[in-house]
Amino acid sequence: MLKVKDILERKGTNIYAIDAEETVYDALEMLVEKNIGALVVTDHGRHIGVFTERDYARKVILKGKASRETRVHDIMSDTFHTVSPNEGVEECMELMTRYRVRHLPVEEDDKLVGLISIGDLVKYLMDIHQMIIDDLGHQITDGK
Secondary structure, three states, X not given: XXXXXXXXXXXXOOOOEEEOOOEHHHHHHHHHHHOOOEEXXXXXXXXXXXEEHHHHHHHHHOOOOOOOOOEHHHHOEOOOOOEOOOOEHXXXXXXXXXXXXXXXXXXXXXXXXXXXXXXXXXXXXXXXXXXXXXXXXXXXXXXX
C-alpha cells in the first residue's frame, strides 16, 4: 500500500509556517517566494491552522478586505485534519474529498513532520502509474 511517508520521502519534509499575527500580505509573499500553495499557521510554535490561496481568494478578495491589514488568524482554516506518515494515500484522498480540503498536515507523535497537498498525491500516483506502464512495456518487448 502506498503511504504518506513515501510521498514525504520523495517531495521532502520542508514545512513552511507563518505566525498567526502576521498579515495576509506577508503570507502571500511567502507563498510566492517558496512557490507553494499553503502555509502552516503557528501560535507560539504550536500549529493552529492552515493558510491557503483559497482562503485568501474567498475570505479577503471576495469580502473586500485589505491583505496588509488582515491578520492570518482571521482567515486561516482552523479546522484541519491531520494524517500520520503511515496513513495510506487512498485514505488521504478520501479525507481531502470528504472535507473539501487540498492540504493535510502530517503528524507523528504529536509533532508536525510535513504537509501534503492534493497535487503531491496526484503527482506521486501518476509517477507510480508511469513506472508500471514502463515496466509492462519492458516485459512485453523483452518477452518477444
